Amino acid sequence: MSSAFEKHQKRRLISSYFSVVISIALVLFLLGLLGMLVLNAKTISDNFKERVVMTIYLNDTAKDVEINQLEKSLTLASYIKETKYISKEDAADFMKGEYGEDFLDDIGHNPLQNSIEVNLKADFVTEQRLDSISQATLTKAFVDDVRYDKDLVSMMNSNVKRISLWVLIISALFTLIAVLLINSSIRLAVYSKRFTIKTMQMVGATKQFIRRPFIWKSIKLGIIGAVLALIGMAIVLYYVDKTFADLQLLSNTILIAGLFLGVFLIGILITWISTYIATQRFLNLKTDQLYY
């Protein structure tokens, strides 16, 4: 008889802890993912920005020396990531591949120009910077034209700002939800023990003494939840890194380690504070107030 009762008690205990652990784990997991997004927002946006191409079209009359010199001076500039010379033959080959064979035959000659493709470093991909580079380059006689997608650049810059702002807002919102959710789970667990807490006070235990085991228990649950969340984050990180290798998510180990440590500490801190507040609430009540 009694063993069945004990089993029931134990099961009830485990299932109530289970929901606390799961809610902590889920919330920390989402928080961690957002954290990863925030930390990598710059890497990701830089990656996109550095794909923006500025093309310098050259006159057919340009001498090889001049072209080489231009390309070299661009390569050496601090704001340039890489340059690539594309001859009109290469361009024609590319076009052929894209549109089919007949393109050259129809016109009879190759209308394309020799060109240099320039990729800028992410920090310099702004409209002003691109304008000033293109103006400086256009002054050279052998340069025919400089083209780049001005709209794309301006859109990109304003979007990155907007997206980072939203990610931050959502992160803040999630942190709030995290605290509320974990707090209510813990409050419920403590509430179920309110009469035990009161009895403990009746026999002369100090508030601190009563609170201590509750806080310990919650921190343990917080640690388990945080570890589960970290495992989830590690799995996600592993697959994202495998799928988008060029984002180099894992390159900044210190930041990632910091994020993991942060999530772990948040798990402990939130459970600690919630338990403190929840137990304090019942510790401060008089016996009669427990019933309503």
Place this chain on the structure above:
Amino acid sequence: MPETVLQLKDASIYQGDSLVLADVNFEMNKGDFVYLIGKTGTGKSSFMKTLYGDLELTKGEGSIVDFDLAKLKEDDIPYLRRKLGVVFQDFKLLNDRTVNANLEFVLRATGWKDKEKIAAKIEAVLNRVGMKTKEFKYPYELSGGEQQRIAIARALLNDPELILADEPTGNLDPQTSIEVMEVLQELNKKGHTILMATHDYALLLKYPSKTLKCDDNKVFEVVQRKG
């Protein structure tokens, strides 16, 4: 001169905003056994609660085992309760642990550290109430009378200067009530001071002693006629 353990002077006891008892004057000496009787709702429990710090004494003076009730601070309450032994009508044992763990909790909560001393003390108090064999039972495995004996054992742990029993037999049948009462009488003979609230008049007749009555917002002493 007998040592005073409890003294109330012009004390008024309020439950919330409503006055329960007015101008209580009462003194209790070491070794006394005093009954507090009265119908339900006349303030017996409020009176007891004031004594163990669950209700504030806002008007009048009161001192109990060297604590000033009128100036009692929240932080002092645990230390006051360590000098008192409180027994409740509904036992108030910790249901999530064994008898042994119940008693051990109290000792650890009140600063006991030495394992052997703790074990010895638990054995001693359980022997006093005749419950030595129930050490590893859970409270819900015991009968009401047995639970109340454990609660009395718990009240004895810190050698209290005063035992407050708030209707200790209220939930028990007459036979068991007498058994519990015998335990309390035995303790009183060994020198413990006991204040017991009850409405069980049969017990009063069987174990006559000084009796206070709560009625009409007042506490006064009643004299028992020898029957």
